[in-house]
Amino acid sequence: MEFTVCGGQVPPPAAHIQKSKPLRMYLLYLDGSGSVRNPNERHFVLAGVAVFERQFYHLISRTDQFIASLGLGAVHDVELHASVMASGRKGPWKGMVRQDRLAAIEDSLDLLKSAHWSVKAFAVAVDKQAASPNDPVEHAFEEVCNRFNLFLTRLWNRDEEKHRGLVVMDKSHYEETLQGLARRFREEGTRWGNLRNLAEVPMFVDSNASRLIQIADLLAWAVWRRYEHSDTRYFDRVVSRFDAEGGVIHGLVHFKPPTEECMCPACLSRARRDRT
Numbered sequence: 001m002e003f004t005v006c007g008g009q010v011p012p013p014a015a016h017i018q019k020s021k022p023l024r025m026y027l028l029y030l031d032g033s034g035s036v037r038n039p040n041e042r043h044f045v046l047a048g049v050a051v052f053e054r055q056f057y058h059l060i061s062r063t064d065q066f067i068a069s070l071g072l073g074a075v076h077d078v079e080l081h082a083s084v085m086a087s088g089r090k091g092p093w094k095g096m097v098r099q100d101r102l103a104a105i106e107d108s109l110d111l112l113k114s115a116h117w118s119v120k121a122f123a124v125a126v127d128k129q130a131a132s133p134n135d136p137v138e139h140a141f142e143e144v145c146n147r148f149n150l151f152l153t154r155l156w157n158r159d160e161e162k163h164r165g166l167v168v169m170d171k172s173h174y175e176e177t178l179q180g181l182a183r184r185f186r187e188e189g190t191r192w193g194n195l196r197n198l199a200e201v202p203m204f205v206d207s208n209a210s211r212l213i214q215i216a217d218l219l220a221w222a223v224w225r226r227y228e229h230s231d232t233r234y235f236d237r238v239v240s241r242f243d244a245e246g247g248v249i250h251g252l253v254h255f256k257p258p259t260e261e262c263m264c265p266a267c268l269s270r271a272r273r274d275r276t
């Protein structure tokens with residue numbers, strides 16, 4: 001397994017906190033949807049599911065139980081991959097009628113919808129034209145790391161409990177692209193400053209082996225459908241899971257041309273916040 005650098009060093013907590021409250025870990029499983037190179041697609045989405053260390057097992061075992069209930073063969077041979085499930089182009093999804101495949105995507109998203117309250121969703125939808133000439137993947141990665149870091153900071157301010165964050169991504173898709181960016185983060189910080197709550201290195205894993213990367217893939221696809229095709233069928237199932245506080249959605253970001261009016265939950269929430 002290879003590692004690369006995402007954010008700044010985590011400063012040691014004050015001595016009195018270290019004694020009374022141990023560091024707790026949140027992992028943010030990230031995956032993307034939408035083609036960066038295809039000019040016929042307008043959006044790229046990077047989405048993540050943040051899971052507290054004690055909740056991994058619960059969410060993974062519920063996902064495995066759901067897959068077993070579909071009767072598609074050995075549970076560990078079945079991967080939840082939204083675009084493959086939607087198209088039915090390969091694997092066990094090939095023989096299933098379209099209506100059942102789409103229902104399976106909805107049921108998979110319901111695993112996130114009904115997850116423990118501590119599980120939070122994050123997503124950044126980037127209009128590729130608006131991001132140009134910057135790389136939309138880099139832009140989304142920087143923003144989502146920042147949102148995750150701010151979430152951990154809010155936990156610290158609210159509970160005075162230090163949570164450390166670790167970003168986990170699919171090895172095959174992003175390792176090469178983001179290694180250089182992560183190195184730059186370490187040397188220069190992000191545009192928003194140092195990501196002090198994040199562990200120094202993101203981890204790249206094989207999505208075949210990670211149920212939580214697969215949940216992130218489903219979330220990214222649901223968000224991508226919302227922005228690319230105005231299809232809210234899947235997005236609406238999970239919109240309540242985005243990190244939010246006091247009526248402001250912090251966990252969903254829509255990066256669009258500044259002059260464009262938008263009524264999506266992220267833009268409406270931001271407009272409401274800016275008015276107050």
Ligand SMILES: [Zn+2]
Binds near residue numbers: 256265266268
């Ligand atoms: Zn919007």
